Amino acid sequence: MVRIGMLTSGGDCQSLNATMRGVAKALYRLYDDIQIIGFEDGYKGLMYSDYRIMEPRDFSGILTEGGTILGTSRQPFKLMTEPDENGLDKVELMKQTYKKLKLECLVVLGGNGSQKTANLLSEEGLNVIGLPKTIDNDLWGTDMTFGFQSAMNIATNAIDCIHTTAASHGRVFIIEVMGHKVGWLTLQAGIAGGADVILIPEIPYDIKKVAEAVKRRNKVGKRFTIIAVAEGAISKEDAALSKKELKKKQEKKTYPSVSYEIAAKLEELTGIETRVTIPGHMQRGGGPCAYDRVLSSRLGTRAAQMVYNGEYGNLVVIRNNEITKIPLKETAGKLKTVNPKDSMVEEAKLLGITFGD
Amino acid sequence: MVRIGMLTSGGDCQSLNATMRGVAKALYRLYDDIQIIGFEDGYKGLMYSDYRIMEPRDFSGILTEGGTILGTSRQPFKLMTEPDENGLDKVELMKQTYKKLKLECLVVLGGNGSQKTANLLSEEGLNVIGLPKTIDNDLWGTDMTFGFQSAMNIATNAIDCIHTTAASHGRVFIIEVMGHKVGWLTLQAGIAGGADVILIPEIPYDIKKVAEAVKRRNKVGKRFTIIAVAEGAISKEDAALSKKELKKKQEKKTYPSVSYEIAAKLEELTGIETRVTIPGHMQRGGGPCAYDRVLSSRLGTRAAQMVYNGEYGNLVVIRNNEITKIPLKETAGKLKTVNPKDSMVEEAKLLGITFGD
């Protein structure tokens, strides 16, 4: 009997279950005698031998379910090298569980940090295969991550809803979209939702230019302005600060998020009422969209095949519409950010969207 | 030729266009020669003769459209008795426009405040018919207002999305639902979304009881708690203050909304990470749901019939599934709030929902 471990790690997102279903269905088909071990709450389950023996029926009916049937937890990579609360070496604990259970391979569904840990385990000699999960689409080496399109649908729907109400009154509306470091979600939801202004971490903004865009619209009779703001949007002023100075400055802030601060400044500069909407964790929730279910099914079945072929130490990715692989050591820890000169930014500007740069 | 004026007043909501379409389609059918005048941006358009002559095609294809094709503005009733910025009497201005245009009747789509003004105009001798618009369902005299069910769908969907992400991690989630004075939307979205705690203005809460509910859930292995909070939720402590004291206290607050304050207190009391989601104006946006479109079509066509029959001075309402009417002077200004002993509250408690009372 071959035994495969599986875990979901980091922030949850929409297509985790669909991906695991893909892996499992293909494994049961490829192997005559296979057992899948599901670790609870991410790497924690692997550390402390907290697991379930999965049955085929566990993967039935979960294609459309949000969240993860295994649970997840955030385990930042940098904490992996620190001892746990009992002074034990975390990586050693995970290796012990792996060996004790005589796993053939560990399948890790996770984002950037989680794949870094996956790579570490791979370098320590474990057989590991990674699957690219994140609503941020910021994993280097894959064209798309599962979760992204589902999150984009929700963020776009938020902008759509705001559009009709904004058009009825004469106001500025800010929709805060998830993304602390990377702006793909805000950029694409902003384009899809017909936002007038898009502010993302990679393109620091000048609040005066944003205010001018609002005023310019009002001058030509457009009564409202829709602004899509990434959680990590940053002003040119702040972007110029050192990390230390920035941290100091942020500690003094009284606003619970960047949107409230931008709203206050815009009201001051334009005199126009500005409202804030924060869909927040909604963007990670609900079931996966059709696109994600196809992507997850494809990535999942190919992951199973890579297990079968012994192609370990890889992240399963989609590149130019084909499912392929990339060594974990090449991708782990590399962030795929928006290049301000990216063609999609250029296209957005052709639509008349302001980035405040 | 008969000429009818129409306006939408107050905060926008989802089924305004569907209602106007119903009124218009029936008017064009009932009268051989009729002209509909659409006033821009609510009562302001009536004051300053800012209007459009509507054509049948203007009402075509708007059944599913959010917002209002006429625009709207908030005109609090108490400001109606004050002179405008040029020192002119607002009610007098509106009467002048009405007379100048030789209107047979004015149809007002609006909530509580707007219907109070409608009643004032009625008492001043104008022919007025009101239609009950609001996502709050707080108009006295009607079982349902249009907008409510659409808003409920959106608030419920927000809770649904949060549910899957909450279940994957171990957290408390607060979803802030619209409603400064009235809790119907929070109560029903809370029930529909399977919230564990519901906090509404009519039932002041004890934060300790809320914290206990969270801890009780954790004790029996439920890793998360979903809390639906109305914008106007109030603690027992604050509810005991005089209006003046409360205002003073609120002025000192640094949180942009009640949810952030509750979140901070809950984290303190339970030690569990607590996140806030604010769908905000999304709840007024997007197209009307099927229920609202039926309700609006029914209310709208009956409003036209009341115009035709000269049944002026009334609000068109739904009572026991029949469309009927109630004199504006009986309903105007009366709020339909949640009675803490209401059967729906009792039913929610039977489901195990905590109100913190």
Add this chain to the structure above:
Amino acid sequence: MVRIGMLTSGGDCQSLNATMRGVAKALYRLYDDIQIIGFEDGYKGLMYSDYRIMEPRDFSGILTEGGTILGTSRQPFKLMTEPDENGLDKVELMKQTYKKLKLECLVVLGGNGSQKTANLLSEEGLNVIGLPKTIDNDLWGTDMTFGFQSAMNIATNAIDCIHTTAASHGRVFIIEVMGHKVGWLTLQAGIAGGADVILIPEIPYDIKKVAEAVKRRNKVGKRFTIIAVAEGAISKEDAALSKKELKKKQEKKTYPSVSYEIAAKLEELTGIETRVTIPGHMQRGGGPCAYDRVLSSRLGTRAAQMVYNGEYGNLVVIRNNEITKIPLKETAGKLKTVNPKDSMVEEAKLLGITFGD
């Protein structure tokens, strides 16, 4: 220990699970020591002692789930009085199971036929409480059944989708809506979707009048016509036949459903291309809408309370927005059909909708 049986019977619909959850949550709250028995696949499970002992966790997370966790089967009332395939008396079999399990009460979620059987069991001395399930909203004695609003959303969405494509080309589109005997779903989805023609069983149509409506629209430049047709729509000609004659005629028909026949005739009479869309069982599927979840939660908790109070032999209903009860013997078998003079039909006609009468 008190033991309660529960079953879902007849065609499935969207809010069965939400209703059972309401019953169960309230039962667990009202009783210190209670056991819920779930019978599989409707009355069949009761006949043949095919059941599961339910746990509180079985009712967790099912509020939003479509279908029924207990399974269901159609058991037409008239078959109940016939012996089963082994020659045994079905009612006697059910009574035996009830007694063997020492049930305090049987809770039946079902439509018209199922409630008739429920009444029969009640008359045979069992304690029975019924809950009004059906997408047809045709149970006499309740203003609304759970399932109806969810089905209406889906049928309306189908019409919405067809609208944009119909408007781009110049065509007639028929959307076939569920309802063999009763037209509520077609009527309301038709109004909500902005249909131009609505054909329902209760109002036999003259195909020539429908064709005229299509041609009249074309004459005034409207390029398309949307027709909502109930499965049981019937022409005046056929409505005039005796049951026997009608059956004979129908046996000869080559069309798989009424829509294809109407389409063929309309193409002949108008010369305009006519397309058919059949959402079919989609209308029973997917999760319940927010409205249904509230309704189901309310009906379910009140059913539990009626069990607790021993108010047996009743159907739990909603009347004038309050949850109340009606004796099974008064309601069982009575159909709530659309009266051609119903106010909603009149309102639809004021919107300009043609019924072909």
Add this chain to the structure above:
Amino acid sequence: MVRIGMLTSGGDCQSLNATMRGVAKALYRLYDDIQIIGFEDGYKGLMYSDYRIMEPRDFSGILTEGGTILGTSRQPFKLMTEPDENGLDKVELMKQTYKKLKLECLVVLGGNGSQKTANLLSEEGLNVIGLPKTIDNDLWGTDMTFGFQSAMNIATNAIDCIHTTAASHGRVFIIEVMGHKVGWLTLQAGIAGGADVILIPEIPYDIKKVAEAVKRRNKVGKRFTIIAVAEGAISKEDAALSKKELKKKQEKKTYPSVSYEIAAKLEELTGIETRVTIPGHMQRGGGPCAYDRVLSSRLGTRAAQMVYNGEYGNLVVIRNNEITKIPLKETAGKLKTVNPKDSMVEEAKLLGITFGD
């Protein structure tokens, strides 16, 4: 002043307006003085000089609207070379309008047939730029067409709805998905919806193998089977016939579509009740999904840039996530079909999906 013509041709789909908006917004930005001419109902408008002068406001608010503001008509390529009803040469007529209006370029949103005509016009010396519209994703040379993902969402949602009802009863359900010649939509919606069987034109099926799959599922306790069938699904038997023989056979058929025939045969072979759902034109309807809006915005703005750069005679495409171009003469008329050995088919088989081959 530069003058650009634009038209939408062939079957409508969801993101036509979003694409035109992208073209227009970018044209207005790139040129100081530009006029956009919108031809009505596809090539017909170009033939008979049936057009509107578009204004910037015409493109405002249409990002989310289904259908096409210009209207469309099917103009099969082979009819283009035949004279019109007045005996006039169609291509000549189009060239005359182009010249009379002194167009700089003609932008054509259309599918395979429409791009063939676009290429013809290009070869005749007109400046033409094509944009890849179709829910079938069957245009050779582009990774994705706009419309496909929106249609996939709708088809997937249909399967989702059927899933819950199918699971409650014990039945076989057939969902007929659009696609007469190409199976991409059925394949991907089938994967996304968790179908058990997928039948597409490119992989002729053996009905006995399909029946076996149904029976195999029943044997292991799965009470239902979901079958996604493309409109153009074909049996091995029929696929072996000559075109002439096949046509003859089809003329004799009494079923309005392939699904009813498959259903009848399956019932015969398995004895299990089989139901048919036909979402039909719903799949072309409603607003575009977020993915399509981004794709359309990108393709549209790049089309404008190609106009600006004089890069005529090209189809704007997406390849490996970048917007690029391909000469119309290389792509026109080439169909991108599903290769039975395509990796996505293989992945579907790994999921356990039966193709009946």
